Amino acid sequence: MSAPATPAPGSLAGRRALITGAARGMGRTHALALAARGAAVALADLDAAELHRTAEEVRRSGGRAEAFTADITSRERAEELVADAAGTLGGLDVLVHNAGLMFSMTGLADTDDADFERLLAVNVRAPLYLTRAALPHLRASEAARVIFVSSQWGQVPDGHSYGYMVSKSAQLGLMKTLAQEFAGERILVNAVAPGAVATRMVPDAHYEAEVAAVPIGRLAEPAEISEVVAFLAADTGGFITGQTIPVNGGALVVGI
Helix, strand or coil, rough: CCCCCCCCCCCCCCCCCECCCCCCCHHHHHHHHHHHCCEEEEEECCCCCHHHHHHHHHHCCCCCCEEEEECCCCHHHHHHHHHHHHHHHHCCEEEEEEECCCCCCCCCCHCCCHHHHHHHHHHHHHHHHHHHHHHHHHCCCCCCEEHHHHHHHHCCCCCCCHHHHHHHHHHHHHHHHHHHHHHHHHCCEEEEEEECCCCCCHHHHHHHHHCCCCCCCEEECCCHHHHHHHHHHHHHHHCCCCCCEEECCCCCCCCC
């Protein structure tokens, strides 16, 4: 009798993942990357049309994807989303906090209160609601992961967009606090901190300036960020928690 096949390094076979902001950009490539490694993925976004296109793309590639239109800034809807995703997939092992908003490029004097609050809602409160709702499922998992897709500007602000910089910094604080509380339960919590990525969030007017700020001389492709997300989601990331992994082409050198 032959021995059971050993899963390939990085395999996510049998894992169940919920990804927010999954309609396009990095959310789309996270979905494709995790599904390609064997995970069943629940995809959430406000943009129903693009969300369903991404889900169908995952299915065409041979993966399993379920789509849920949701405003995760509502605590009730965030809790419903987790219940729906876990119920459909049969549980949750991986939670990817990818949803984000474009920054406003304004200084303090021009910072709009509503814009500031909206960024805090998406980047800080929504991940808190979702993680709290997912906790029973993560505790039941043998490979629980919570992964924040944060930003290099959460590590080192660059002097614009108070809502974006403050919320991304707070997001990293939330990640570390979760990691510390739940390490003993083997729920691993980490963040990926991209620099500028070639998505719609980089306006055409700022594209050349963003490229000039990257020593490698180009922006990241969304799939390059997804490779790090997949690494953390799999057993390859099994001894990492409470960490922020920069993926910025050398734009920042950040110590402890």
